[in-house]
Amino acid sequence: MYFCYISRMHNYCKKRRKLSVLITSIIIVLIVFISSVIRYDQEKDELLKFQDGRLQQMFTSSVQVKTAENKSSRYQSNLRSIKNSISNISPNRVDLTGANLSHIFISVKTTSQNHQRRLQLLLNTWIMYAKTQTYIFTDNFDNSLDESFPGHLINTNCSNDHNRRSLICKMGYEFDHFILSGHRWWCHVDDDTYVNVVELVKLLGTYKHTEDWYLGRPSLDHPIEVIDHLHRGQKLAFWFATGGAGFCISRALALKMVPYAGGGRLQRAGDQIRLPDDCTLGYIINSVLHRELTVIDRFHSHLEPLGRISPPDIRSQITFSYNRRKNRINIVNVPGFSEDIDPTRFWSIHCHLYPLSNECLSHPDR
Structure with missing residues (x-):
């Protein structure tokens, strides 16, 4: 009985040692890999x-x-x-x-x-x-x-x-x-x-x-x-x-x-x-x-129909433009100031993005 117990313990310890060696090897490989990536980026920089x-x-x-x-x-x-x-x-x-x-x-x-x-x-x-x-x-x-x-x-x-x-x-x-x-x-x-x-x-x-x-x-x-x-x-x-x-x-x-x-x-x-x-x-x-x-596609110029940009999407866009030449009006569809006051719609876009900014709160036509 005692011999069987010792034998089982020996097998158990042997498995633990193998598992420990495996885990250690994985950790070493990860450290080497991460170090090489960092060194590559540093060398590239x-x-x-x-x-x-x-x-x-x-x-x-x-x-x-x-x-x-x-x-x-x-x-x-x-x-x-x-x-x-x-x-x-x-x-x-x-x-x-x-x-x-x-x-x-x-x-x-x-x-x-x-x-x-x-x-x-x-x-x-x-x-x-x-x-x-x-x-x-x-x-x-x-x-x-x-x-x-x-x-x-x-x-x-x-x-x-x-x-x-x-x-x-x-x-x-x-x-x-x-x-x-x-x-x-x-x-x-x-x-x-x-x-x-x-x-x-x-x-x-x-x-x-x-x-x-x-x-x-x-x-x-x-x-x-x-x-x-x-x-x-x-x-x-x-x-x-x-x-x-x-x-x-x-x-x-x-x-x-x-x-x-x-x-x-x-x-x-x-x-x-x-x-x-x-x-x-x-x-x-x-x-x-x-x-x-x-x-x-979040960059926009006057060469595209800007009216297709919906108000809910304005916050996620990066650039906007406008065109009001020769009775051709191409502007962003955004609520805000009237077109007489804000023909480019840039003030309306700005105050849509920053409604509590000083320049919007103090705007004379707000």
């Missing part, structure tokens, strides 16, 4: 920072060469404008976790004739919630705007017309300032766009800036096809995110774009396809670098 430094050196040297070749007063004014704006941008510490508002560089493209007509509306609404992260790119200096938005008004000295070269000129400045800023994300919008800042931050928090991301919404349901003017008889087909709805580009992807878009090279790419700025960026990303556009 270090590589990104190394590439960032190398490309910034390359970009800076290209600007210096360009400065030596261009002694005109207009170019010197452009360079001073860049240096002044860069001095007001602080590079953020890079890590791999999520995103918050301080990680985002938001550029708004406008023109001097829209400073009062369009831009002031944005300054009074959504820009108030992203003032430190937002930079205005225009074509003429505005003393009153510079005083109310110091250090964030960038005078590009580009032409104030709406042809493709003028648009690309401004977009090139936006791209260069983002590269030099050190931020994780670049988000571009036009001066007729309202940005739901909260949802924008949430969206970018679901993607890694150390990976190649091109987020936006195309205005076409098929790739655009154009003639390649550098290679006679050939055509190019690519997707692009329409600038009117806004788009965002991760830092990792932007660094890969520097040889094709940085330091004034964006204009050369635009001349190859002879299309505007948003198309040119799409060409570089989709056709040259072979990176895909990730479609975010």
Whole structure:
């Protein structure tokens, strides 16, 4: 009897030892796996920072060469404008976790004739919630705007017309300032766009800036096809995110774009396809670098029927636009102020999102 008991205990202990060894082995494997993942991410981040430094050196040297070749007063004014704006941008510490508002560089493209007509509306609404992260790119200096938005008004000295070269000129400045800023994300919008800042931050928090991301919404349901003017008889087909709805580009992807878009090279790419700025960026990303556009249907431009956005869905959308030209009214269907008071519906959207904000509670027409 005693022998049987000892034998059973021995078998039991033997099984316990085997189980203990198995559990220990699993724990060791998990620790090794997690350590390797963390080490891979750290190495990837270090590589990104190394590439960032190398490309910034390359970009800076290209600007210096360009400065030596261009002694005109207009170019010197452009360079001073860049240096002044860069001095007001602080590079953020890079890590791999999520995103918050301080990680985002938001550029708004406008023109001097829209400073009062369009831009002031944005300054009074959504820009108030992203003032430190937002930079205005225009074509003429505005003393009153510079005083109310110091250090964030960038005078590009580009032409104030709406042809493709003028648009690309401004977009090139936006791209260069983002590269030099050190931020994780670049988000571009036009001066007729309202940005739901909260949802924008949430969206970018679901993607890694150390990976190649091109987020936006195309205005076409098929790739655009154009003639390649550098290679006679050939055509190019690519997707692009329409600038009117806004788009965002991760830092990792932007660094890969520097040889094709940085330091004034964006204009050369635009001349190859002879299309505007948003198309040119799409060409570089989709056709040259072979990176895909990730479609975010919560970006909206005036090229779609905005009235289809129902009031319950407004809070979850990221950008909005409007169009009231030549008796063609295309606006968001949102309750609030009358159309006489709020023809763009931006104030109504803003107070729908922030009903208890000071600017909404104190609005004279509330």
